Amino acid sequence: MPLTISTDATSPQSDAVRKEDKKDPGAFSCPVPLPAGERVLLGHGSGGKLSVELLNDVFLPALGNPVLDRMEDQAVVSVNGARLAISTDSFVVKPLFFRGGNIGSLAVHGTMNDLAMGGAKPLWMSVAFILEEGLPIDMLRRIVSSMRDAAADAGVQIVAGDTKVVERGGADGVFINTTGIGRVREGIFLSANQAKPGDAILVSGTLGDHGIAILAEREGLQFETQVTSDSAALHTLVDALLQGTRKIRCMRDPTRGGLSSTLNEIAASSRVGMELEETAIPVREEVRGACEMLGLDPLYVANEGKLVAIVAASAAQDALHALQSHPLGKDARIIGRVTAEHAKMVVMRTPFGTTRIVDMLAGDQLPRIC
């Protein structure tokens, strides 16, 4: 069988930099095509509705095929009977260095995680650098050595690479593009279209740490307790989870667009509703504080070391214990359940017992004026 390569592309954007545009193509489709003369906006890279619009209007009509059209975090292709997971990602994070990592470690973790969410063991990676003229070599050395450490920790080899240099102003320091290849475990078939009413929704830990760490660094915001990015490779956490139960419908890492985008994608893809318990959703005190101050909602803030799992109700406790037994999952919680009602909508029960929608945003979340 020929090797089918699946890629997805996005515009660089100011925040946490991820691709993973894998949704039910029809789910949020805009009835009107993009108008003539329209230009790419930053919001087209946000992972929200504008990203979906770009996919449906530009990429899928031209590049669609049965593998790509599944729109998962990773493409799964068979080669001589082995199921390989393939994922690609671009990293344009600003600043390049932040509390908890840098663009190099983030690139490795992000790529590994997209493979891991498909139940694959990550094996190999390629890395392409786009460097801006004038970048200090020392800075590049630090980034590359972080990549080496992150790859070694994850047991992954970087086996191919490329370098391009563009004129000053043609890039912002360093852009990194990666491809990851892994092998899907026997008997594991995960997909965002498999959520069923009654299933439990789990998250592996606190939400919003990465996005707030980046924002604080970029804007020079000072808080009493500085937030550290959660950037981490999740494949060993996935191992622990799969040892706890095999009744997992799907896993996602809620990166760009945060938990809300991820859950809206799954709800749309599986044509189910979701109901979350606001009080069950873990958010660090300092992240909450920063979000309150900036008028942001942590459910829309990026994570780089968390996973969301949709698990059969009968296995929810096993899955929770399995996650909590791993250091990266010690704050794991069951945050809600899949419902037959209000299909394709994510609804949250407030502490007051009332409900509200948790919608997918159009573009990036914007700080409010007051």
Add this chain to the structure above:
Amino acid sequence: MKYLDEYRDAKIAHGLAAEIRRRSTKPWVLMEICGGQTHTLVRYGIDDLLGNSVELVHGPGCPVCVTPLEMIDRAIALARRPEVTLLSYGDMLRVPGSGSDLFHAKAEGGEVRVVYSPTDAVQLARTRPDRKVVFFAIGFETTAPAHAMAVLQAAKLGLKNFSLLVSHVLVPPAIRVLLASPKNRVEGFIAPGHVCTVVGCQEYQELVKEFHVPIVVGGFEPVDLLEAINMLVAQLEEGRVGMENQYTRSVQYQGNQPAREAVARVFEISDRKWRGIGSIPLSGLRLKQEFAAFDAERIFDLAEVRAEEPSECISAEVLLGHKKPTDCPAFGARCSPEKPLGAPMVSTEGACAAYYQYRRHVAAV
């Protein structure tokens, strides 16, 4: 989190809601003025907790929403000038003017940036003498002191490349329009706590006297709002009319004196147009002649732009509390936050956008 968790406490909220339901003998029509308050009410489903004891209608206090189309068009025109760096609060960027928005102006090559404070804009002007830095100064009485301080700082530094595109509105004139309207149904107001933190309570006291309507200055958390509603219902049920302050942890009767002085030093009262409502006499602020050198409208030749709201939009009636967002036939269909027809759909603090974002499942079920 201190000063937040206790004001989001479910037990206290349920207790207050029960008290309001018990006390209320008819569905009193109450209006919260500020968009931040609307946001909280809708996000937490406070109206659901209250059942038929009160009817909450939503006021015109969303600064992003009421900024007129022409001002947005002017900001876009400025952003398109090669020598200008336009700075704005984040949520103004995707608000459509008559043709485009600031995000598109940026994509077309305009230098547009989000800042968190107008003093950041002064700082930028200082470090970038090659750029003409314009800050899009919108908002109510709450943002005016910071804008005034930015101008005073720029004056002190002798900056020649800093200016404000001012679109400032004031709350009391809008309430006056609303109360004077023959269609008015509002029987009590929750006044905007942050505005009163700056300007104090006197103007609201005057409204109470003039229109014989109860006003309670309220905060922004669910318990604040329930407490304010409870205070209003108590007044209405007991036949009392007065100005009361629920938000005592922030609001003093005299307001914030240094902030008021800074505003009075830099700005003067002027007529202003409100998006969705129209022109209201003496309802806004403009820079005094003395500070004309910092007034973008006087520095740059900004052609007079006229823009009309789509006729299908009922925003005036929503902003004045005559109708609910869900009364509009375009709601959620031809009008959404991605493609807003009018003012209250453009920012999450607008009543239509708050309903769309948080509550449309109720209609869908």
